[in-house]
Amino acid sequence: MVPPSQKAFPVSWDQFHRDARALAWRIHSEGPFEAIVCITRGGLVPAAIVARELEIRLIESVCIASYHDYKNQGELVVLKGIDEKIKALGDGTGKGVLVVDDLVDTGKTARIVREMLPNAHFATVYAKPQGRPMVDTFVTEVSQDTWIYFPWDMGLTFQPPIREGVAG
Numbered sequence: 001m002v003p004p005s006q007k008a009f010p011v012s013w014d015q016f017h018r019d020a021r022a023l024a025w026r027i028h029s030e031g032p033f034e035a036i037v038c039i040t041r042g043g044l045v046p047a048a049i050v051a052r053e054l055e056i057r058l059i060e061s062v063c064i065a066s067y068h069d070y071k072n073q074g075e076l077v078v079l080k081g082i083d084e085k086i087k088a089l090g091d092g093t094g095k096g097v098l099v100v101d102d103l104v105d106t107g108k109t110a111r112i113v114r115e116m117l118p119n120a121h122f123a124t125v126y127a128k129p130q131g132r133p134m135v136d137t138f139v140t141e142v143s144q145d146t147w148i149y150f151p152w153d154m155g156l157t158f159q160p161p162i163r164e165g166v167a168g
Ligand SMILES: O=P(O)(O)OC[C@H]1O[C@H](OP(=O)(O)OP(=O)(O)O)[C@H](O)[C@@H]1O
Pocket: 039, 040, 041, 042, 043, 064, 065, 066, 067, 068, 073, 101, 102, 103, 104, 105, 106, 107, 108, 109, 110, 131
């Protein structure tokens, strides 16, 4: 359920693929990139699409969990850091490394990864205003009170006719 104060932004697989491709177009001129670091789990899907478009084959993950309880952010836990070999690429500060996540909301997740790789290029498909300063490239901005529903979290369900939902 979406609380009345929160808007819903459902994204289909088609739409997500298009948006992730648009992200790849925008990032293309910022490269070249030697490797992608994706922030699991949400970053895995756009990272696969961007890696295909930009022909990047060196893919690393940084595993961070924060929204343990649906929609409520808890303490951020780094379950797996970035491999030393990836950190050592380029000048050792992240130059030439592309960090990919599905979205930036409060920016807390992005901040932790930025501390690990300060000069990496940080890209997300979607951004909310609070986290926006943490990303270098994104495709679509939604308001802070919008909840984005990703296709991997949804399924097809029956929709009651519009008329049935109208009061009176
Ligand atoms: O900008 P923030 O407020 O830190 O929120 C953004 C992060 O929250 C979500 O991940 P989550 O921790 O829910 O884990 P998941 O990717 O495994 O779903 C999302 O995929 C981002 O990584």
